[in-house]
Amino acid sequence: MYFHSLQFVFFLTVTFALYWSVHHHKWARLGVLMVASVIFYSMWTPWPLRLFIGATAINHLCIKGFRRSESPGVRKALLTVSIVSTLGVLVVFKYADLFRETAVALLGPLGVHVRTERFGLLLPVGLSFFTFQAISYVVDSYRGEIQKERTYFEHLLYLLFFPHLVAGPIVRASHLIERFDDTPSLTAQEGGQGLYRIAIGLAKKLVIADVLGSGLVDPVFASPEAYTSAECFIAAVAYSFELYFDFSAYSDIAIGTAALFGFKFEENFNRPYLATNLFDFWSRWHISLSHWLRDYLYRPLGGNRVSKPRALLNLMITMGLGGLWHGADWRFAIWGLAHGAMECIIRVWWWVTGKPPKEGPVARVRAGFGWAATFLVVVLTRIVFRAPNLGRAGEMYARLFEGSMGLANVSTLVWSVLAVAAVSHVTPLGLFHKAGDLFVKMPVPVRAVVLVLVGLGVRHLTSVETRPYVYFQF
Known part of the structure; x- marks a missing residue:
């Protein structure tokens, strides 16, 4: 179900x-x-x-x-x-x-x-x-x-x-x-917020994640040799957005559903693609898993309270096992170890130079470079995560770095959904909260009509077949 x-x-x-x-x-x-x-x-x-x-x-x-x-x-x-x-x-x-x-x-x-x-x-x-x-x-x-x-x-x-x-x-x-x-207990406001969160999750899943998956990601990863390097890169970016909107949609619906029974679940995502380094990314992505790995694996291993070489080893073990948790395939461990290795490089750099300042023009420039590098690393390593096997991942990387241009196979619908995904991801959370408050203040019949219209709109916009949630396989 x-x-x-x-x-x-x-x-x-x-x-x-x-x-x-x-x-x-x-x-x-x-x-x-x-x-x-x-x-x-x-x-x-x-x-x-x-x-x-x-x-x-x-x-x-x-x-x-x-x-x-x-x-x-x-x-x-x-x-x-x-x-x-x-x-x-x-x-x-x-x-x-x-x-x-x-x-x-x-x-x-x-x-x-x-x-x-x-x-x-x-x-x-x-x-x-x-x-x-x-x-x-x-x-x-x-x-x-x-x-x-x-x-x-x-x-x-x-x-x-x-x-x-x-x-x-x-x-x-x-x-x-x-x-x-x-x-x-459940107030009208809490119930309305729960329904709003469910509606947001449905829109994320059906309007964004499923369209990107069927419209570009699946065909490109199935036959990368049939697409240009530019199309392969756009598909890799699209997959990162598909994965985020698919999984965060499930979390939104879970949080909203629990709220309808009087329980409050913690947030599981916090705009992860705005992260300026990989540590920042993992503090924003699948937060409940990141905290679990920290509290029940990394810290029991000694965390960073031990020698520096041992701290780096603890980090690699945590990220490697965290990657393998995602699936019974060594490519998931490779994906996790790749993130762990780059986090080790960042940590050594901080040990040598100190953590960068958070204020001032230099800090903003460094944050900009950090954001671009982090997003690129996340997108490129996700190829290993998404490909059905390491051989296909290798084909995807080979095609990606050939340098061939052309985007004829990226449809207008995919471009539009990518734009919506990117804009909604950078939109301040305050606007989403205000929209939720507005939804809650609507009379119950009006809210019901809005939900029905959202459902009909989603059904009209998505001509693709309904797809399982990506994280069901994990």
Whole structure:
């Protein structure tokens, strides 16, 4: 069930009505959310729910164990069991064939027999997001950051809550499970803002992301040899915008949907293509993932509190594993390591010269150069991210640097959508907030008409087939 389907509109309407009809009773309202979440996920395939239920049971028992134990060794052992078992599920279902293929390639020439048949395990939708959120809850409980002990039911609902389960954002316990005890409330303004956020997400997905994907990105990446260098570059830029508007659309709808049930999710994007260096970019892009990697991987490795060489190694490990998290293909690790290597160069430069000043004309010039370099790096490295394999990525780079001109295959619609994407991305956030306030102040019937007109306009503007969200594959 996609967020941008009529099926979801009906599902959300029914769930909303049932939830608020029993919202004064904790277990009744949580029961509505649990049933809704199970139904939502089951619309793809129900069997992974058994995997999620089992993994959560192991984690819950480990949490109960180390909460009751006073032995540091026992507590660490239970924490290890929980993390290893949770990551084990991810490794088996997502990376088993990647490791098998790698072993065949490395050990086969040495005469070591390795299974050549694919395992063919079905990757459960949202497993990567489930895994990271599950680990964050266990670690936060171990650290004492979650004081109240929760029931297994609450623990499971925290992980399965339908707005964020499939493609994030990765929600911390303080923004969800710790709100389960509070009797929810929803003002007309909060409800209007939630609907506005959903409408923005639908427009991002259907008007911008899907049009760029089908109109230019897909055909160019499928056959780069059929296009000029200029067209390949525009396609790479278009893919960066497609990815942003597709994923931020999902986050917008998730945030807006959660708001309709009285929960506040943190923002997941902050105009990332205005970043002036890669550290700035990762503080703006997929913020919940960046914060997770920082808090549960980079800092436990020692962060930058260790020697400088070790700090650079920690950075490379974090970015490499963060890249591999995106998919069971070494090209994702290469993409992450490329970002990590360039971040290491930036950090060494800052160690030598000091961080650049933030004010003054020189700072503005440096920021301009930094923005151009950062955007170019993001666009060019995304070719590895988008290409179906490294061979096709190599073909794309070869074609890109041939220097052939001509843009005949870039349609007027694609140019128009690219312009809209770029302008909306640099538009001050205050204008979006003012538009949201204006939407909220409209009478309810007028708001309903506006939403219907937006839906009809989206349907009229997009002649392309509805596409899955890009991050569903991760």
